[in-house]
Amino acid sequence: MYRKSLLALVVLAALPVTAATDRTIYVSTFEDEDGENASACSLREAIYAATTNRAYGGCIAGQLDLTEKIKLKAGIYQLKRSLVIGSNMTITGGDAANFDKVDPFTNVYPARSRLETTIQPADGLAFTLFDSTTSRSVLSLNNVILKNGKSNRGGAIRAGGTVNLSRVRISNSSATDVGGAIYLEGSSANLSVTDSLFDQNTASRGAVIGMSCLDNVAWTQHSISLERTSVYGNGSNTTQSIIDYCGTVISTISSSTIANNQARNNIIKYVHSNNYPLHPSSDLNLVSSTLVKNTGIATLLYDNVGFLNINNSVIAYNSGKSCSYALGAAEAAKLEKSQIESSYNALTKPSATNVNVGECELPGHLYKVTGDKDTFVNLMSNTFSQVLAPLYLDDNNQVLESAEGLFPAYLPRRNIGTGETLIDKGSSGCSLTDQRGLTRSNTSTDTDATTCDIGAVEVGKLRAADLLSMSNASLVAPIEQYEDNIKFYENIYNDKSLDSKLVNRYKELIDTEKKALAAFKASRAYRQVYASVLDTSVEEEKYTIKSDKIATELQKFGNDFSKNYKIDKVDVEVIGRGSDQFIQTKDIRDINVKAADSNLICTWDKDLRQILIRRTDNSGILAATTPAGEYEYCKYTIKTINPPIVSSTGYVQARIVNIAPIAKDDQYVVKYGSVTPVTLDVLANDNDDGDGGSDVADYPAGYPKFYQNAGSGSYANIKLVTKPTLGTLKFEYEQPCPDNSNTRPEETCYGGKMTYTPKSSFSTFNDSFIYKVLDQDRAESNEATVKIINTATTTDDTRGDSGSSSGSSGSSSGGGSVGLFGLLGLFGLAFMRRKMN
Structure with missing residues (x-):
């Protein structure tokens, strides 16, 4: 009923901490000092203090048996040699956040902004930036740019343990052998990447990711995950591969863009060979991703050794083949079964008469039509610009990070002439969010049923959600919650240690909660249902087209609702009372009590931005409730204000129920x-x-x-x-x-x-x-x-003084008899005192 507006991230950022509780090691200098200056803490000294659990240079000691936290200031850190990781630690760069707004795609505060913390070798030096091969410790990096690393293996990171990257850019790093950006060495080396970018990295093999295949004659095992990440503009005409899989690997690439990379052979190599063996239990999943505009013999080279699953992805418009079977196209076409699965992808189907640039060579059984339609979109007759448009690139395609901290991607275009569209062509197997963090639209129960889009980016499409199984709740609890929220926010707002960049945010939260409290009190009605229809509805995304590029803006709900949308009085309708069947069919014949006779009221409250539902047939000692097995139904329509005008209709299914009384002590x-x-x-x-x-x-x-x-x-x-x-x-x-x-x-x-x-x-x-x-x-x-x-x-004790021999009933002076248990207590105290002495 009430909005749950406690923002955990804000709370964690704002709550005052003391030196006794905050054991984060704060780096205070950009210089690469190593113990010579006790008045400043360098990144190298912080890592050493975290590893040894002893104060070093100007850094406080790390903590035993805990993952160390190291916080950097925004700026450039110039290193003299590699940083050796000796224990589990998390290194976080400057905030890279816009504290004046909520992120439009994730609805998280603060919004993202460009990364502003860089770690790189000093001029003229060449080495791996981070090395954890000896300790095999876990290294987590957040909000940093790793730049210009260079080594024989692992230009930026040579990992012996798990590496976690969140909002990290690895750029212009190289390896003379393998792993231009990252090399995973040994079976303890795994990789998890989210919301990140790899660009301009090169190597002889695996320009972005390389790995060991065998460790002491045993298969090395690696877990590799790339989520909401761009692999863009890596490799060269001498690079053999961009991502080079071997050993026993379990990998998922989801909601990610792999584009504009160059290799002499393949962009993704997922095959078994004598030199770089791939175990049969390996598993590669490409989910809701976009693989386009890559240059090489093949963008994806695979065989029938490991498992391969491609779904809801675009793999097309590449120079060379988009997918290539290691044993040849003819052998792929003959396969009646395989370890490869494909569903709801957009690609260019191979032709029986000629070879098309960018075609996807899949096992023949996957191209057989099942049911009444193909489970893929064939892009053979469509140009790239008819289907996709680039996002977050400047006019020269040089700036690879937008002001909002987003990395290169490609947006599905709405139908242009006879062109195919990737919008609403996906299936239930798509990722939960797109590359930007936008929740994907994928439902078959709502009035405007939609499926997700194919590829890494989901287009925001206005959708009014169906709210099912709603009921009225206590009218007391929301008031208490609003008041608690206000008090909570005010306590933080009035704390003098509150970070200045959060002051305006907390002021806004206080004002919002107070307005919501006043609106809720004014709206109350007997046994009224409050339906927060906007919480699960989807916002419209507005396109601005410039040349072959598209700028987009989500038309937000929230405080901007009245600027972007409207729900007029006529847009909210009473349907009546019916069974659960109605919400499945939207057939008015499933309604047994029609609107005119339902005694039902459905309204839109513009201040609360909720649909309110109540009954009016309450009288005497009988108050209305909805009979078991039945529901009250209302319909509402959201319309955009800004052109192009679009609308969407949803339903609210509710029950009017009795709320238990409240007893107090x-x-x-x-x-x-x-x-x-x-x-x-x-x-x-x-x-x-x-x-x-x-x-x-x-x-x-x-x-x-x-x-x-x-x-x-x-x-x-x-x-x-x-x-x-x-x-x-x-x-x-x-x-x-x-x-x-x-x-x-x-x-x-x-x-x-x-x-x-x-x-x-x-x-x-x-x-x-x-x-x-x-x-x-x-x-x-x-x-x-x-x-x-x-x-x-109590102090009103009227008993007589039990110390008096006369047994007077006068008021007690506070003495009274000790009693048996009191004497035993005194003896016990005396005994303890003697023992202590």
Whole structure:
């Protein structure tokens, strides 16, 4: 119901930390110092301190048995020699973030911006930037550029352990042998890359990624993942391959772009050979990726040794073959079964009469038509510019990172003339997000059913979501949550240690929550459903075409909704009441209570940006709910304001239900020495406001807060979970509970006037009991505890001074008898003191 706006990233960035709790090693100089300056902490010194767990140079000591965290300032770090990684560590560059906005694609704050931290050799020097081959430790790098590394193996990184890269650019690095950017050495060397870029890297073999095949005569095992990553402009006319697989490799390339690379032989080599063997259990998955404009004999060279799965990907428009079977096209065409799978890809199908540039040679059985259509898009008759357009490149194709921190990719174009489109041509096997982090549209249940686009980039298409199985919730909880959010944000905002770049963000969050709280309070109605339809709807992406390039902008919901979209009063319709079948067919014949007779109200609240649903047939001691197995249905339509005008329709399926009452703890006082009954009114502070109190719209006049028997008028609405032990309770009403049935034990409920009577006037202890209350719909509340406080346990103690021999009943001075347990305690203390002495 309420927006969950706590942003974990902001909270982590903003909460004040102290030296006692923050053990991050902060690098304070760009110089490559090595212990000679105690007033500054260099990157090399930070790595050494993290490895040895001892302070070094100007760096604090690392932590034993923990992954070390090293934080860099934005700038250029010029190295004199390789950085040797000796323990598990995470190195993070400058923020590379725009703190003035939320990322339009991921909806995460802060938004991404260009990387601003570079690590490279000093002028004239050549070596691997990071080396973990000896320790085989885990190295994680975030928000950095690795540049100009050079070695025989692994120009930027020579890894003996797992390497994790997030928002990392490896550029212009080279190897004379293998692994221009990264070389994975030994079976402990694995690679995970997200939101990154490899460009201008070269090597004799594996210009971007190379790896060892055998380790002590055994197959080396590597796990390699590239997600939302660009491999762009690598290799040369002397490079044998860009990604060179061997050993036992499990690899997935998803939502990624591999483009504009050059190799003498192949861009991706995934074959078995005597020199570079590939184990039969190897597995390569190409998912929702774009492989275009590469130059080589083949973009993907494969055989029938390892498993290969290609789905929802574009692999076309390459010089040479886009896919090539190692044993030749004729042998590929003959294959009736293989270890290769392909589904919903866009490619150029081989011709029976001539060889087409960029054709994809797949096993013959994969090109057989299944069902009533092919499971691929044949691009033979379409030019590149009809199908795709480049994103995030300048006019000279030189700048490979946009101001928003996004790397080269290609956007599917909407139909141009007779050209094929990749939009909505994918299947359920597509990746969850596109290369930019945009959630893919892939649904068959909504009114505007869509499938994902083929390739690395998903085009944002306005889609109004169907919200299923919605119901009204407590009208009390959201108010408490909004107030808690406001207090939480204000505490951080008022903290003087808050980073200045976050001040405006927290001010905005406070204002947003306050407006939402006011809007929610004003909108409340009895048993009202709040449907946040925009949370799962998809925003429209607006194109701006310039030459053969396309600039795009997501037309956002959120605070910009009224600038980009509208949902007018006429755009929200009551459908009526029907079964679950309706949402599957959208057939009005599945509605058994039509709109005119449904007593249903559906409205759009522009301040909350939610669809509100309620019933109006509440009266007397009967309040409306939706019968079991049925639903209330509303329809809504979102329209864009900015041309081109598009619209989309969705449905809300909801049930009006009863919300359980709220019971609160109570406390009463009995006077020591008295057995006079004490009147209890435990329901006075309880309520049924979860449904809505008398101050909300459509509250049914005369509707009782708690259960009342319609025939007798009795109020037996209290269930005792536990009873008091030192006193007795007496009630005006005592009868079987109204929610008893043949399938549950007989319970007794109580109500009306209620008293508690102490069993003994000599009791000096407190008492308690636990109860629940039933509302008119017979729903149980939470458990509440009633405490009976004896004045003998308080400052109002009226007992006589037990130290007096006369047994006076005057007020106690605070002394009183020690008693047996008190004496035992004193003896124990004395014994401990003697032992200590």
